Amino acid sequence: METHVELQEILGPSGFEVYPLQVGWYNAVLDPVFHLSYPEDTLAFVVLSKPSMFECAFKPFLCEQKLQSLRDPIDQCVAYHMSLAKERCPSKKIDVIYDYELHPNRRPKVLMQTAAHVSGAAYYYQRRDVPQDPWGDKKIFGVCIHPRYGGWFAIRAVLVFSEVRAPTLEQLLPIDCIPSREDRIQLLEDFNFRWRDGKYRDVLPVEQRYSAEQILYFATPPAERFKLLEMWGTLPLSPPC
Template identity: 70%
Template sequence: AAARVRHVEEKVRGSLPPRLGFEVYPFKVGWYNGHLKPSFHLPYPADTLGLVVFSTPRMFTNAFKPFIKSQRFQNIRDPIDECVAYYFSLARENFPDEKVDIMYDYDLLPNRRPKVLVQTAAHVAGAAYYYQRTDVKKDPWGEKKIYGVCIHPRYGGWFAIRGVLIFPDVEAAALEQRAPIDCVETDEKRIELLERFNFHWRDWSYRDVVEVEESYSEEQRLYFATPPGERLKLLRFEEDEP
């Protein structure tokens, strides 16, 4: 069973490799469900294999722009989502005889609940620490609603959790859980992070709460700061780009 889990991981990473700006982390559905109320549980046995997928700063240049160029800019409603869906579909094609359930970060159930809480998946997979108000000892917010946010030890907040792939027929009983790296260690820093994320998210300062190895390029920042309808015309392509 452990060999099969490794085999699945390697195949998925073959379609979603780091050089294109993706990172893939395995988790067990039971770990995820153990963090949530039953109404949010994923409907699979506890040992079912899941993989959570991130995009890192380099995805924009190495996967997204080539995808847009290959589509000739045609009928693209949400360019980033369609790019991610394209690469996820490549990963799924590696498993013609296997059931693979894909859930994106934006997928909703009929009752408008998210199909999957990707930040919880990232946390239980040991990929990025999900900081919530329960991680703060001296909670200063009273009645205010405070949303949590994942911080990556290398990218800070300069990454996105794009979705999960669930393999209903792959049992991952032997998978060992790793704790995510707690890189925002003090109460003061955690309060600052959650304040910035909840009340000043437009200035993106929360993303730099820790020292980062890599962040979004100027072109990428401008793209995401621009209203969606105006974004594609911003992209610059070198003539000799493949």
């Protein structure tokens, strides 16, 4: 698909991956309250950040752009690259929905893990994927696992090409890379009960992991990340990179 290739050429060198879907695939697996209000065959793309995004996009962004102090730096970087994608596709109307965006009632505008699953980008493992689960009344949250990056990635945005229809787009199923019941239990327990240690991210052998610097950055409370960047000397007001 031409649009897919074009987007990947724009975003790929900066550490992003894009996966196409029809809006209808997403709507079909969710209650109406979560539906996206576009025709069912509207073309959309899920945008993931790979481990390399930190070095290929985030650090250069810090050196070249002036940060807004009240916005998360990673969110600003992602928004910058999505704006570049829109500029490179001027003939197409693109609605960008970010992972952190909420409706006024605090409901997410897009359930990103569901979007990733139906696009084939990553498998969304949930409690219902474990027959006769052992958790009783406990609340168990699901987690997406990528076949090449395990848990070392993030779902950043959905791009909706609101005027483009893709009725013949073939849906690709996500790769079920954690097929055994026991491993799924371990994954969901690691994610729900021990997520801070990041063990769930290494549920399978991976091609890339976050660097030590990137792990430290994301482990730092958001309110303290600007201080960390200042210490590293990567903010625009610091000496040039």
